[in-house]
Amino acid sequence: DRYPCIDLLFNLAEAYFPLRKLTEDGIERNFAYNVLAPFLLVNELSDTLIAADGARIFNLTHESHRIGSVNFRSPGLKHSFNLRDAQRQVALARVSWTYELDYRLAGTGVVTHAFATGAVHPAALQQVPRFMRWSVRLATRLWERQEPGTTDTLMRMAFPADYAEVTGKYLYPGQMVKSSP
Numbered sequence: 001d002r003y004p005c006i007d008l009l010f011n012l013a014e015a016y017f018p019l020r021k022l023t024e025d026g027i028e029r030n031f032a033y034n035v036l037a038p039f040l041l042v043n044e045l046s047d048t049l050i051a052a053d054g055a056r057i058f059n060l061t062h063e064s065h066r067i068g069s070v071n072f073r074s075p076g077l078k079h080s081f082n083l084r085d086a087q088r089q090v091a092l093a094r095v096s097w098t099y100e101l102d103y104r105l106a107g108t109g110v111v112t113h114a115f116a117t118g119a120v121h122p123a124a125l126q127q128v129p130r131f132m133r134w135s136v137r138l139a140t141r142l143w144e145r146q147e148p149g150t151t152d153t154l155m156r157m158a159f160p161a162d163y164a165e166v167t168g169k170y171l172y173p174g175q176m177v178k179s180s181p
Contacts (some may be wrong), residue, residue, distance in 0.1 A: 005052035008158055011038040011059045020081035030086040035093045042101065050108045050176055056158050057112045059098045063172060065091035066180040095170060095179050100166035114179065115171035 015033045023032045042049070042057060049055040070089050105112060160166035170179035 002140075004047065005055070006048045006126070007052045007055050009042065009045065009049065009055070009057045011041070011057070013038070014060065016083060016087060018083045019085075028086070030083075030090055031093070034090040035097065038094075039097060045109075046105075049110050050105075053109065055110045057098075057101065057110065058158070059094050059101075059112070059114045061094040061098075061114045061116055061170075062091040063116050064088045065095045070096075092180070098170075099168055111167040113169050113171060115166070117173065 009087065015029075017029045021029050023029055025032070027036065055073065064087060067088060069094055095114045098112050100114040166176075169176045171177070
């Protein structure tokens with residue numbers, strides 16, 4: 001209410017739950033928190049984003065969207081829940097939603113992008129037995145760090161001077177690449 005416009009929105013928040021549980025609305029928590037919540041936030045802020053001169057929206061996702069699928073018969077993974085599939089479904093839904101958002105906001109001056117940092121996903125650690133987690137943490141620090149250039153690319157694209165007409169892209173790691181179809 002205090003701001004007439006929003007110029008830049010990063011949807012970075014994530015929460016992953018290893019056990020299947022539904023929200024009060026009957027939606028699986030991983031999907032509700034990681035897809036529906038940012039969708040609703042952008043929907044609520046859409047007038048404020050459109051009011052800005054060249055607003056930017058960046059949606060965090062992960063490379064696992066390439067091997068994920070959305071089970072439309074059981075979107076909450078009711079019959080076969082595991083965290084890895086939930087995370088892949090979330091990643092794919094975020095990429096798909098970003099493209100749909102770009103389509104719906106065409107002509108408003110709002111630019112949307114999905115991006116992956118290359119950093120290891122928190123759900124990966126929860127798939128490991130407890131007694132091995134320390135070794136996985138050490139290993140991920142050694143070889144699966146955030147790709148250099150990701151932050152630089154995001155910051156360049158966040159300012160309209162260089163990328164005023166670029167919209168609806170997937171960035172990984174710090175470069176525009178094709179996502180899964």
